[in-house]
Every structure is written in C-alpha cells, then in structure tokens.
Amino acid sequence: MTSSRWIGIGGIAAAALALAACAPGAGDATGSGEQETPTEVSTDLASLGEITLTVWDQEVRGGQDEQMTRLNEAFQDAYPNITIERNSQSFDDLETTLRGALTGNDAPDVVQANNSRSVMGAFVGAGLLRGLDDYADAYGWTDRYAPSVLAMSSYSDDGTTFGEGHVYGLPQTGEVVGVFYSTSALADAGLDLATVTGSWEDFTDSLATIKDSGATPLELGNLDGWPAVHVFGPIQGQFADPQEIATLAMGNAGGTWLTDANEEAAATLQGWVEDGYFNDGPNGTDYDAAWADFSKGSAAYLIAGSWLAADLEAAMGDDVGFFAPPAPAGRDLATTGATGLPFAITANSPHADAAAGYLDFITSPDAMTILAETGNMPVNDTAALAPATGVNKDVFAAFGEVTTTGHLLPYLDWATPTMADTIGAALQDLIGEQSTPGEFLDTLEADYAAFVG
C-alpha cells in the first residue's frame, strides 16, 4: 500500500470519527437562555464556607489595575473564607478568549463582558450568563444605579431585546466621549474655551479658524477603524434624535439608518476631511500614536473617550482640558458614552451567591471612592467624587452633565454581532472618500436590517 493511500484511509477514518461525534454545540449544557426558577439567594457571604472565586477582567491599564488589586484585597480581608483568583487580560484578548472559556467545563465565576450584542448579547442568548434580578432586589442595586445605566447591561432572556428585560451585569465606571483640547493651541489661533463651547456652530467655526491660522484642528488615528466611531457618534448626536440613535446602536427593531439627519452627520464628518481639518492620513495613523502626537501639540482637538484622560494629563499637565460637544441651539447635550465593561456571573457558576456578593462589593459607595482615588471615573456618585483640578475634573463634570440633563448615546458598534467590523470599514471608506455619505448609510443599513430581520 502506498503512503498516499494510507493517508487517505487515515483521513476517511478520522472523518468518520468526526461525523460520528455530535453536532457542534450540542454537547454543551446550554439552554435556550430561560432563567431557572430562582432559588433562594443568600447575601451572607461569611456563611458560605471556603470558596475560590475565579474572576476574568480586562482592567489592565495603570489606574484600572490598581483599583482592582485594592478592591480584591479589601474583599478578601472582609471575607477570609473567599479567595479571589484573578485572570486579567487586555480588552481584545478577553473578547477573543471569553467565548471558548464560557463554553468550557471550568468556566470562570465572574467575567467582564462587553455590553455589545456580539459579546453579552450572544452569551445571554446562549444561556451562559445568570440573570441578576433576584440579587438586585436583595442588595438594592436598582437604588444604587440609574435606570439608564442598568439598561445598558439588560437583555431579554433570549438575548433578542437589548436595553430592557433582566439585568446581566454591573459596571464600575462611566465613560464619555468628547473633545480634548490644548489650551495653548487654542490661544495660538486666538481662541479660548468660552468662544468654542457656546454651541455646535461655535465649535465647528473654530475648526475653520484654527485651520486658517495654519494649524491642524483635529487629530485622528483611525488605522484600526473603530476610533472614528467615537468621532462620528458625537457628530450624529448633534443631528439625529437620541431615541432613534439608541434603537440603532442597540440593534433593536424599528429604526433605520436612512434618514436625513444621519446623512447630514456623515456629510459633516466627510466635510471635515475635505476641508483638511484632520492630520494627514488619519486612516494610516495608529490610535496610540495619534494621542501621543496630540499631547505633543500636533493639533488643537482630539475627539476621543474619557479613558485617555490620565495618559494625556501625564503628558500635557494643565494644558489639556475636556468638554462634551456643545449642542446646536435648541437641542439637548448629546454624545457617545456608556459604562465601563459590566461584571457578569456565569450561568453554571456553583458560587453565584459569593459572586453576587463580590459584584456588590466592587460597585459599592466605598468602591466608588477607591475608583476615583485611582484615577478612574466612578459610574455612581460621579459629581461628588470629582477631583478639584485637572482634566478629570472636566471629564467628571461632562459625564455628570450629559447623564443628568442630556443624552448618553450607546456605542454604535454594539448594534449587531458584525457591526464593529462593518462600521469600522465603512468609516474608513467615508474618511478615505471612497464612499458618499449615502453609500455609507446604505452599508450600515444593510448590516442592521439583516440582523433585525
């Protein structure tokens, strides 16, 4: 027998073996996402006996890692019978490895799962996360959190509706996307904070003023596609109805991308490119390189998320400030933003009581103080815990203002399992002037419509 025939036989044997095995996913202990009848929950952690709690998080940056370490130590001091086994990875790594981990036999007890449909939505639909309503009642989480915040980690049992249903996770921090500015760069163009934040028109006029003075108004590093979502989102918030944006961003039925307001927003972004407001080649510039360039004075503005505040302050000191994009006359303040990644409990965790106690501990008022001390923006008590000076004072104030008097708009890439890749590529096409605003909206509409059916 020749070796090739032998391999052929091996292949057939292996194929037969494989096909005799069960269909993919059939062997997993996953239900239809139905919640079991809630058993009696306990909030008395000390009586639970010796437990090891496995926690997977993505709190890897300086201040994030510090708050997690401190809270874990405090928790273990308070409950010596519970040991925290922490596994910390970057945002991207966690997103990639979580799918495999949750379907495995020794899934972690507590995981940080992005609110998006591609992560939390998919896990809820597959019955891999535990609904937290019973614990929310026991611990009073509904009083601790604003309803709009809990809505961002709420899904229906089957994972089809996002924004209502059962609570599946608790976030620690808040995030707001806005405009970082350099005081000295504004002064060079003859501008100051008051002249550029009066209204949306004042802000867009200032872009032209800065350009005419020979400087670059806006810095953007869009090599990876997603950073432009944080520029387009705030622009869209000045034109479109906040409720309609929320429907689209959460991938719920009943919305459409094909509106005049959305087209105006897309045309505005492309207009900024045509007018030369951005640095050269935003699509070829790395995200981290862009904010580093901005901190060295390459541009007057950087439209980005509040998570860059600490790094920018370290580089720029008191030259850097932050404001939420000012609203056009007669409209409410509106910008993209949300919570940090919510902490969730896995459906098959045998230690749900301990896990819920842990969630309660790391989101308590005391935890919020520790978060603020370590340079993070707490999702609750934000205004009270704001620092007295520095860019984080501006950030906390902007978050407080948007959440109380304005509209915090969900991230557009939460909408569907494929939307992150779709909108990233579509925004590169729009910024690279490969597509018209109309074609850009068609691309997003196709993705959205295919999902909501």
Place this chain on the structure above:
Amino acid sequence: MRHPRHLPYLYLAPGLVIFAAFVLYPLARSAQFSLYAWDGLGASTWVGLANYADLLADPVLRAAFGHAFVLIGFFSLVPLALGLALAAILTHGRVRGLGMFRTVVFLPQVIAMVVVAVAWRQIYAPDGTLNTALRAIGLDNLAIPWLGDYTWTLPAVGVVGTWVQLGLVTVLLMAGMAKLPKEMYEAARIDGAGPVREFFAMTAPNVRAEMAVALTLTIIAALKTFDLVYVTTGGGPGNSTTVPAYEVYTRAFREGAVGSAAAIAVTLAILIFGINLIVNKLVDRPAG
C-alpha cells in the same frame, strides 16, 4: 525468517496516530462545522452547503481571495525572480564576505512575523522612517500614509512579504546551484557563452527542484497570511487588504459565525493544496 506483511505499518503507527489526532481530526471537524450555522456558543443548525454558497456571494470575501492572489505575486514570484539573480551572482561572483551576506539575506526568515509586522508598521507610519527618508530627499509628494491608502496599502503589505521571503528563496537556490559541476561552466565558457546565456541555458534549468520547493513554501505562506495583515492593517483601510485567513479569525472569534469561518478555512486549505499540486506538476520535472 519472513516478516509479517503489516509490520511496516506498526512502525508507522505512532507517527500516524499523532498526525491523525492533531491534523486529520481537526481538519475533518472543521469540515463538519462548515456545514452548520453555529455561533460557537449555543446550539447549531444544519445548513448543508449554504455557508459555501454565501462565500461565493460575498463581495468582501471574493475580494479577500483576490488580495491573497496579489500577495502570491509579492511573496513568491518577485522573490523568485530576485532570488535567482542574487543566487547566481553570489554563487559565481567572487563576493567578499559571502557568508555574512547570506546570513543578512536570510535574517528576516528567522524573526517572528509579528515582530516583523510591528517594525514595518513603524516604518510605514505617516511620520515613520520611510516618509522621513522620502522627505529628506525632496520627494514630499510620495510621502503618503502607507497603511491608510486605498491604492498603495496592499502593495506596501506585499513588499514586507517580499522582504521576508527573499532570503529563504535565495538560500534554497544557492544550495541548488552549488551542486552543479564546475566543469560544465568551464565548458560553456570555452564555447563562448556569456554570463546571461550561461544563466538561462544551464543554471536556471538545473535548479528546477529548488524552484519548486521555494514556490511551494512561499505560495503557502502567501495564502495563509494572517499575522502580517492583523498587525499592520487589520484588513483596512475599508476592506482593501483583508485576506481569507483574517476573515476566518474575525468570523470565528469576533462575529460568532463559526460555520462560515470553517467554510473559508476549508476552501483555503483546498485552494492551497490544489495550487501546490499544479506548481509541482509544472516545475518539478527531473532535470535531464
């Protein structure tokens, strides 16, 4: 004493069992996954060949395979042409420091592709090494954002592939040329053949086997490119540099379309196998 007829297979068994467990079984399992609609988390639905039909209908994916074929040019054909010339010069020219030169040419091969990609990402940055050099010699118009340009990003990624593969191809061909007898060349010289004639009449035909090996290895590398694209462009700008292996990754790990990802992977495996079969049929004939 006669050995039993199946004794050789007993010797083969350990290796074969490992090969079956780590190559054949996952391959068959992937082929099975490709027949289902599955998000990698919950239950799956049998869809037959629908995933494959979707591949044909998906313009992004068709473009991804197109990009992979462009990369074959940069990974295989350009290095082969350059490598033949380089190897001929290095073998016959009296080059000082030949050993060192060979090492330098081969060096990109031994560096992990991710490291190579990170380095080139710096080179291609808007204010990176390449643009700084271009501006220094007054070619400001050529200083474009190399990784964010709809025309030049794919070639820019391809050039990295050329740079990596050139060393491997050159060293392979040099090994082939070294085994040609010197007397042949002396005879050719006496008959009045110049170096160019000598190359086409004798050197090139005699390294067919090495050419086949070089083409096989580089074509496989081109078609299964993932790390280079993942690190440098992430498939962008738009979808202008996405490749099949990158689509497998995004669908399986980011978008929860495991069936579709498996269908791409199976298609890619068949394609790589087919192309290399053709290459070996065409190139690898015993030199007469």
